[in-house]
Amino acid sequence: MSNAYVRAPAPEESKQPAGLARLAYRFTELSEKWFPDAFVFVALALIVVVLANLATGANPMDIAHSFGTGFWTLIPFTMQMALVAITGYVVATSGPCTKLIARLASVPQSSRGAVAWVAAITMASSYLNWALSLVLGGLLVRAIARRTDIKVDYRAAGAAAYLGLGATWALGLSSSAAMLQANPASLPKAISDISGVIPLSQTIFLWQSIVMLLIIAAVAVTVAYYSAPEGNQIKTAEDMGCDVSETDTSAQKPARPGEWLEFNFILPALVVLLAAGYVYVELSTKGVMGTISNxxxxxxxxxxxxxxxxxxxxxxxxxxxxxxxxTAGVIIQFPFYASIAALLTQVPGSDGVTISHHISHLFVSIANIEIFPVVIGVYSAILGFLVPSGGGKWIIEAPYVLQTAKDLNAHMGWAIEVYNAAEALPNLINPFWMLPLLGVLGLRARDLVGFCFTQLIFAFPLVMFLLWVLAPSVTP
Incomplete structure (x- = not known):
């Protein structure tokens, strides 16, 4: 019998990507080839902003000084974000949470179903807290990648884990703009004089906002499902060279008497008891949302x-x-983003006006009551790419956005939701917020951005349409 017979490829092996999967596959190919490392990205963004400052007639020494002084202004936030990744990882790798994540990871029964499931879980958790969605999503992807009964594209699943930050977080309970406007103690006087306090019932709890959230999430899950590779186009965690093994310390035992306290429950219990007292005081004075929004x-x-x-x-x-x-990417890159924010907002040109003012005036000046939501949405999305900070960027935008809403007799709470919905869009292709997730997954921004860009193609027009079509139903 001849050995020349070669088995024909199985249908799944020979299947080529089609539809959204083909689009995502092409974008991923391009991003893997052309998308730079996230640090290169931030360095280029810095240079672009410097050149823009020079074009406005800004003093070069003022630019250099702002770069240096702004560099360290996000250090507390940098530490916070590093701890988001560390604490989330620590919780999720504990015995009880490992079992919970394993149960969640066991739910999907197909490759595409797993990607859609990650997207749904991530966006649901981002409604409660954006930081939770990053860590939970990343560790859920790792748990799914450890399964041997289904083969899941690690890149597509990782991109799905990022959708909480790129689609829904700002419409949820951790919305920086909505929380700031609802808290009179934190509201700057320059903004308070325009709008006063705006309660959450007039922002994230508007029925229009909830409808928009559900539609955006449903579309994102659908796009995640149909853009996920199948068959021989799948790249697993192993293919990407990523270690997704579990951390297991249960078998460790003290090797000498001095290590006894390291393995004993007494000290952790006492420390946690003290911490519980602090949390009780915070909950008593600030409530649940006031406590966890910090x-x-x-x-x-x-x-x-x-x-x-x-x-x-x-x-x-x-x-x-x-x-x-x-946390390596977070620690080294966030200071550069702080400098970019400073260059945009603190360096005046020859006319005494900063770049952020130029941008905001450009968009706000062409707005009227009909197109106001779309104009502000586009503006917020563009500025969000340069200043990736929901709360900090709202401080920049709020005086112009709210004043224009007031002048046009538009609903100020809806203006905040316009900002929130649009603000999340640039996150899809901006490596800034990807960094903690990339650290958990062991991937690079270029591995995810092709799938994220596919999401952006659908999300951008959808969000702008919803902002426009829902606006008439929101009356001051």
């Missing part, structure tokens, strides 16, 4: 919960040491 409190609670769930100091520290490398 990123310091969020990280504090997660850190203490992680310590409690690990049950001993050795297991806790082992998990922390494995989490720290995931």
């Amino acid at each position: 990123l310091n409190n969020y990280n504090f609670i997660f850190l203490m919960v992680g310590l409690l769930l690990h049950g001993n100091i050795r297991s806790f520290l082992t998990s922390v040491s494995k989490a720290v490398p995931t």
